Amino acid sequence: MPKQVLVCINPVAGRGTSKKVLNDLLRYADLASIDFLVIESSKNPSILANLMSKVNLARCSAVIAIGGDGIVNQVLQAIAGKSIALYVIPTGTGNDFARSSQLLTLQPSKIFRTIFEEESDLIDLGKITHGAHQRFFGQILSTGFDALVNERANLNRFVSGKMKYNIATALELPSFKPIHYKIELDGKSREFHAMLFAVANGSSYGGGMQLVPHADRRDGVFDLMILHPVSKVELIKVFPKVFSGRHVNHPAVEFIKAKNVKILAKSVAYADGERISELPINVEIVPKALKTWISK
Template sequence: MWLLLINPTSGGGRGAKVGAEVARYLVSNSIQYSDISGSSFESARTNLRESLSTTVNGVIAVGGDGMVHLVIQELAEKKVPLLLIPAGTGNDFARVLHLPLDNPSMVLEKALSSAPTHVDLGRVNGTFFAEVLSTGFDSIVNERANRMVRITGKSKYYISMLLELPLFKPKSYKFRMDGSDFECKAMLIAVGNGSSYGGGMKVCPTANMSDGEFEVMILHEVSTLEFLRVFPSVFSGAHVKHPAVKILRGKEIEISADAVAYADGERIGSLPIRAHVVPSALLTWAY
């Protein structure tokens, strides 16, 4: 028996369409499943937690990175695999796994004919994350975007970025990483278990979900004009060549500042934060 979770509103409503396609595939291939989607993320998580008390083949999650974030809170360090069917706006976890973003049947066929693999997760202040934990400018942008109720999709983040950039000042951060302490002023800090966030921005371009380490990207203080010049290069990962960017690697990190943090696009809360890698914490399928 497979458990099916669908976020119908993900990707501007694409989740409902893809979810229906997945259900048809399962029925046509005589694959038993139970739809435990619920009416909200909270009810979906409760249903998932309760359903895991029985023996299941795995969890099929239809949605984006928000759905991934929900599911891994229950599947982390368990032997139940996650089969992700990407249907979100950003789909960064799916990108890192090299899953086809627009072919659910291909993803299902791959998973049903091969064994899952282990990947690392991060854990910050007790919450698991799959991709990137960040603080600084992008978190301020997320804070404003989350207050926008009339604008949806990626556009609200771009609008928030334009509104916040002229006002933003770099923060003073204190770090402890694998026992070493240091301080700096920075525009943005990204702690990558995976390489991308924000719909394909390769903020930690060489992060590897199977090496037991974080890749930490620090963008030191730059002018607004220079930030605008550097920002487009994050989509290719070329920003790491800029002299204001520093890349570190480690297994544990603590960060303190007057700032907030987000992980996988979800609000973690105010700093200080403490994060560590949880090696091989999740079973899933990758291409």
């Protein structure tokens, strides 16, 4: 059987970098007699999943996702729990999934050597249930101040990049109040107020922010992070420390482990940088749900 890969690409990621990477892959694949199928993503994740459902994945050696965490999240919806492996080429703004796998090369020869010569690993995924809808995520689900900033930033059509989130943070902070949560962790109820509440499968989000540095995508359990109420001045001090993971020893920060989480609050959920839904939601760990490569 000839070598074949399915490529899912966000053509606008990296301001042209994605297209250049794809062209480099195509040239190398032609020389190496590797068959290529290419699907472009859209803003509607169901469209990509529908297109992928029409592909005979059994004939493919791997799915390559070119872009950021958004395209990765779209691909997860189509291949979670299946035997095909995912290779991520990071050309987006976040790239936290690829960063967690420590596979950051853009060189075609190294990429194909990994796919065809190295063994893939199995990692866990998170599964979100909201009503009749289900969705998988690979990194972190957030529901607090950070999610509300994301929500506000997405309403800004005039500014892009980090500036958009800086503006959203400045606008959200004055009116923000600690959120009242009712949660259930593996069947045990708990109630509290918090600035942030996140469910982590991976360690980072937001382009390298180490929200839960000790999170392991292969341990079969979530690491939950709670930032209990602090003053807004203290929040401004604490939040930048997330980039390096130095927030973990702050007295208002709490970590818990759980496999099943039910969340009820007046807020919204984001996962892998994508809007999921308003709360309530249920979240469960799905062990060994995805085949992918992790740098040894």
